Amino acid sequence: MGKLEYGDDLMQALNDVCAAHKIQTGRIEAIGAVKKAKLGYYNQEAKEYEFFETYQPLEITSLTGNISLRHGKPFVHAHLTLSDKQGKLIGGHMVPGTEVFACEFVIQEFSGPVFKRGFDNTTGLPLWDF
Numbered sequence: 001m002g003k004l005e006y007g008d009d010l011m012q013a014l015n016d017v018c019a020a021h022k023i024q025t026g027r028i029e030a031i032g033a034v035k036k037a038k039l040g041y042y043n044q045e046a047k048e049y050e051f052f053e054t055y056q057p058l059e060i061t062s063l064t065g066n067i068s069l070r071h072g073k074p075f076v077h078a079h080l081t082l083s084d085k086q087g088k089l090i091g092g093h094m095v096p097g098t099e100v101f102a103c104e105f106v107i108q109e110f111s112g113p114v115f116k117r118g119f120d121n122t123t124g125l126p127l128w129d130f
């Protein structure tokens, strides 16, 4: 368990934690708050991510994801659900560009085979390559 620092980039900071502790396979969850957010949505027709940003304080009501290797480095794939002051939710795929206000995370490291990301032709996504 740990916490991120005020002003951290959420995705970069979580990837840095995994790299620092050499975590290659695992699961991750977090709660907290952000100052602004950038999220991704995968356009399945175009096979590319679209992004949207919101410049307001939001709660991290849920961050859930997994850790595997991409390009030889620990990579966090996570999805975020965020709430505003009225409790309205937005969510999406975590990308760089979300600024931490406060964040507490839990990482569970798995032993066993290392999962590596390749490229999946059907979806256009960097899915696990078995």
Ligand code: ZN
Pocket: 077, 078, 079, 093, 094
């Ligand atoms: Zn995703």
